[in-house]
Amino acid sequence: MTRNILHEIPIALDIGIAEIDSQHRQLHTLLERLKQSTDKSYGFAADTIIGELVIQTRIHFAVEESLMRLLSFPDVEAHVEEHRKLTEQLEKIRKRAQDFEVADGLTNFIQTWLVDHVNEFDREFVGHFLAKGVDPQASPVTRKPPA
Ligand SMILES: [Fe+2]
Ligand SMILES: [Fe+2]
Numbered sequence: 001m002t003r004n005i006l007h008e009i010p011i012a013l014d015i016g017i018a019e020i021d022s023q024h025r026q027l028h029t030l031l032e033r034l035k036q037s038t039d040k041s042y043g044f045a046a047d048t049i050i051g052e053l054v055i056q057t058r059i060h061f062a063v064e065e066s067l068m069r070l071l072s073f074p075d076v077e078a079h080v081e082e083h084r085k086l087t088e089q090l091e092k093i094r095k096r097a098q099d100f101e102v103a104d105g106l107t108n109f110i111q112t113w114l115v116d117h118v119n120e121f122d123r124e125f126v127g128h129f130l131a132k133g134v135d136p137q138a139s140p141v142t143r144k145p146p147a
Helices: 010-015 018-037 044-071 076-098 108-132
Strands: none
Touching: 010 018, 010 044, 010 108, 018 044, 018 108, 044 076, 044 108
C-alpha cells in the first residue's frame, strides 16, 4: 500500500521545540526530495540531495548532542550512539545510491531513519529541556531550502 506522506509526516514529527522541529522538517523535506528524484533513475539530483542530507544531518546531530550535554540530559550516551548508527545507515544509502539501488525501500528508510528516531529518542529529551528553561517557541533560524 502506498500513501502520500509528504504532508502528514512533518506534523507527526513535531516534538514541540521550534528550532529542532524546523531542523527535522528540513531533513524530512530532503528525504522526500530524494525519494522523488530517484523515482525514475538515480542521477546528479539525487547525488546532490544526499550530499546536502549528510551535511544537514551532521549539523542537526551536533546541535542535539551539544544541547543534551549542556543541559545534563541523563541518557545522552545512548542517544549519541543512536546518532552514530543513523550516520552509518546514511553512509550505506549513499553507497547504494551510487549503485542505482536507492529508490528501493526509501519510504521505509525515511520511516525508520527519521520518524522512528524522533519518536523514540528525540521526544525523550523534550521534558528535560523544557524543565531546564529551553524556550520552545524560540524562533528557528530561517534557512533557505537547498537548491
Ligand atoms: Fe533529531
Ligand atoms: Fe536525535
